[in-house]
Amino acid sequence: MIPELGHFALILxxxxxxxLAVLPMVGxxxxxxxxxxxxxxxxxxxxxxxxxxxxxxxxxxxxxxFSVSYVAANSNSALPAHFKFSAVWGAHEGSxxxxxxxxxxxxFAVACLSRSLTLVMRARVLAVMGxxxxxxxxxxxxxxxxxxxxxxxxxxxxxxLNPLLQDxxxxxxxxxxxxxxxxxxxxxAFAIAALLGGRLDSAWARWSRPWTNAxxxxxxxxxxxxxxxxxxxxxxxxxWFWDAVENASFMPWLxxxxxxxxxxxxxxxxxxxxxxxxxxxxxxxxxxxxxxxVRSGVLTSVHTFAVDPERxxxxxxxxxxxxxGSLLLYALRAGRTHTVVAFDYLSRETLLLINNVLxxxxxxxxxxxxxxxxxxxxxxxxxxxxxxxxxFNAVFVPLxxxxxxxxxxxxxxxxxxxxxxxxxxRQWLYVPLxxxxxxxxLSGYETFSMGTAxxxxxxxxxxxxxxxxxxxxxxxxxxxxxxxFAQSPSxxxxxxxxxxxAVAVVGVAMTEAFSxxxxxxxxxxxxxxxxxxDFRFDGVRLAEGPNYVADRGAVFxxxxxxxxxxxxxxxxxxxxxGNVMTExxxxxxxxxxxxxxxxxxxxxxxxxxxxxxxxxxxxxWFGGLLxxxxxxxxxxxxxxxHRLRREAVVGAELAT
Amino acid sequence: MKFxxxxxxxxxxxxxxxxxxxxxxxxxxxxxxxxxxxxxxxYSPNEIVKGExxxxxxxxxxxxxxxxxxxxxxxxxxxxxxxGDLVAAEVPxxxxxxxxxxxxxxxxxxxxxRLTPEGVFVADEVLAKHDENYMPPEVADVIAxxxxxxxxxGESGGx
Numbered sequence: 001m002i003p004e005l006g007h008f009a010l011i012l013x014x015x016x017x018x019x020l021a022v023l024p025m026v027g028x029x030x031x032x033x034x035x036x037x038x039x040x041x042x043x044x045x046x047x048x049x050x051x052x053x054x055x056x057x058x059x060x061x062x063x064x065x066f067s068v069s070y071v072a073a074n075s076n077s078a079l080p081a082h083f084k085f086s087a088v089w090g091a092h093e094g095s096x097x098x099x100x101x102x103x104x105x106x107x108f109a110v111a112c113l114s115r116s117l118t119l120v121m122r123a124r125v126l127a128v129m130g131x132x133x134x135x136x137x138x139x140x141x142x143x144x145x146x147x148x149x150x151x152x153x154x155x156x157x158x159x160x161l162n163p164l165l166q167d168x169x170x171x172x173x174x175x176x177x178x179x180x181x182x183x184x185x186x187x188x189a190f191a192i193a194a195l196l197g198g199r200l201d202s203a204w205a206r207w208s209r210p211w212t213n214a215x216x217x218x219x220x221x222x223x224x225x226x227x228x229x230x231x232x233x234x235x236x237x238x239x240w241f242w243d244a245v246e247n248a249s250f251m252p253w254l255x256x257x258x259x260x261x262x263x264x265x266x267x268x269x270x271x272x273x274x275x276x277x278x279x280x281x282x283x284x285x286x287x288x289x290x291x292x293x294v295r296s297g298v299l300t301s302v303h304t305f306a307v308d309p310e311r312x313x314x315x316x317x318x319x320x321x322x323x324x325g326s327l328l329l330y331a332l333r334a335g336r337t338h339t340v341v342a343f344d345y346l347s348r349e350t351l352l353l354i355n356n357v358l359x360x361x362x363x364x365x366x367x368x369x370x371x372x373x374x375x376x377x378x379x380x381x382x383x384x385x386x387x388x389x390x391x392f393n394a395v396f397v398p399l400x401x402x403x404x405x406x407x408x409x410x411x412x413x414x415x416x417x418x419x420x421x422x423x424x425x426r427q428w429l430y431v432p433l434x435x436x437x438x439x440x441x442l443s444g445y446e447t448f449s450m451g452t453a454x455x456x457x458x459x460x461x462x463x464x465x466x467x468x469x470x471x472x473x474x475x476x477x478x479x480x481x482x483x484x485f486a487q488s489p490s491x492x493x494x495x496x497x498x499x500x501x502a503v504a505v506v507g508v509a510m511t512e513a514f515s516x517x518x519x520x521x522x523x524x525x526x527x528x529x530x531x532x533x534d535f536r537f538d539g540v541r542l543a544e545g546p547n548y549v550a551d552r553g554a555v556f557x558x559x560x561x562x563x564x565x566x567x568x569x570x571x572x573x574x575x576x577x578g579n580v581m582t583e584x585x586x587x588x589x590x591x592x593x594x595x596x597x598x599x600x601x602x603x604x605x606x607x608x609x610x611x612x613x614x615x616x617x618x619x620x621w622f623g624g625l626l627x628x629x630x631x632x633x634x635x636x637x638x639x640x641x642h643r644l645r646r647e648a649v650v651g652a653e654l655a656t
Numbered sequence: 657m658k659f660x661x662x663x664x665x666x667x668x669x670x671x672x673x674x675x676x677x678x679x680x681x682x683x684x685x686x687x688x689x690x691x692x693x694x695x696x697x698x699y700s701p702n703e704i705v706k707g708e709x710x711x712x713x714x715x716x717x718x719x720x721x722x723x724x725x726x727x728x729x730x731x732x733x734x735x736x737x738x739x740g741d742l743v744a745a746e747v748p749x750x751x752x753x754x755x756x757x758x759x760x761x762x763x764x765x766x767x768x769x770r771l772t773p774e775g776v777f778v779a780d781e782v783l784a785k786h787d788e789n790y791m792p793p794e795v796a797d798v799i800a801x802x803x804x805x806x807x808x809x810g811e812s813g814g815x
Contacts (some may be wrong), residue, residue: 235757342668357676361683368687372695384698384794386716388768391694395687519753521733580757599733599754608733608754 006056013049020130024123039126047108067154076160078547093146124193160576169229180219186211188284205267217631224624235582242392248290258359274334346418365395404458411469434460452513489636497630504623510616531613701745718766741802764795
């Protein structure tokens, strides 16, 4: 009964979202405030019914209702409760229900927090989001209903959740990522609404900014968690594989990053308006493209869900409609928003422009590499190829380094005007200093890599400039400590996010250059030395978990004879499906990670053992965390709310 | 010269456009070069047996791991196995390292590596799939095509 209610709630949500997509727009057309006002109530309705439906599916998981095919395929009565809860988004249907719920949630949030928008703008924004919700709900009801029953003979026991997904990282990673993906629909809706109204002004940019920052922050933490999860759960010890699905999340992130910067210029100076709109459209389009790549199965990836052409065709059609429609609207309307605002070559505007060009070019290069196998297959009549990580490194790393250069000198830039002198103020000091610091760091290692050296110098250089920027903000204040805390959240957010980038770059550079890795065959008592650590393999024992049995290895680690830690990597066999999973053992610290994973038994008592020592690898995710925090801090800026009110009043007067 | 000084915003726009064009064309060039070097073509066991695959070039090969073909070394982590299309073609593969969890006989795998002149495929990487029911599309394709060819011709060297 409960699953049927969930299904029914979905249908109701679809009806309401159809109304949401149409009625407020009709209201705008006919200038009827009563219809425009419906947006708020309808958004709440859609959200409530999506939430009910989601709750129904969660309920089916919690009570082990294996007559629901989706539950039977992804759960098991022995599965721990928290994993039953997260198993809801463990496969295609449920994860798309979560996606839709989050879409409804963002719409609801916009409805609640945008009372200060003009009536017309609010009606349009909500209608656009309603339209997107219609598409997602239709997709689910037509091609991937999670509530389908397997009657009349339901299975007695479920097939269990894929063991890779039985992990705490996976409880949080997809919801965060989806918050980001779907959150990009908000700036998209604002852009479409602004185009429809023909008014692209700084008020529009100010409305979009906090939403964009929020979505971007969620996307950042989602990607960071995904990377961390891949690192400790896949058992390969890598943190980024340039896998098609990783790229699918990275491309919208890059475009959204460009959007954040371009929105700043549009809000502050009224420049790049139509470009900003285009970025807002592009960011969400890349989100949809990501959904398509993951859910259609057109690309080979560790992440892709089961192949179903029907789904791919639906998403492709919806994507064509959304992207094509918005680009058409853009072509018709954006030309009208022509403005002339002059700025110097060496101004902040130019730096932001460089940032944008680099980010967009990087995105397109990654896009090319990601879909090249598809293009090739189509052109060459079925011949298959894959594009390896070296391609992505070759195109992305140089662009990223140029971005770092722009970022390093950006704190010294000014809006509108600038001079070489101002821009390069103290760089004569910072550049050599960064060289010295980097050389000092690198001198501790025997190998040398040019790429790492450059990246390190750039990161340290960025750091010096950030510190100077902080100093400049408090230098002429009497109470310096208090001044540190009195800066605006916007500025702080920027500062912390940029710091996060520098930290992540240091992590990437050090890990890539100085990681040491050995795959060895070890008998109990064997010792292998990696990067100054001695790993002694003490054999394996049988261990039992709630729904698996494991071979539990013990590895005793010493350094120069001093004990460091004993690590317990596991090889688990999950009972329901009988599949085998590697559970790596980690010992992390700020400066290095020790990583031990069991391969397979080879011979009588010997095991294949994978041992890594990865310097500063945690900095990558710590950097990601800082970037996220930076993005969230900007939301606290009171400026958005105060000015919103004032302009809303003016806007309302204009509208009537 | 009758042209006056260019209007500032015009000149600015020109600069912007120039910058974008310059950057993008450089990037496209870099990307194409990088693509040229880092693309791995896929070959089926049948194509490799027929000698259509280049020797000592990074390629990918895929097929089913034949039952009973996996042989482990006694001293290190080298594994030998045979991949085939279940009809005629078989290619010996050698890999040194840790195999993915889902690697086993009778499963479809895709490997990346180089073909030696003796016809042994030396793999650098054996791709992992995280779902035991998931068949790499390349391998599914290989087997489908092999079965199509089998009916009319019936090539030699079958199992």
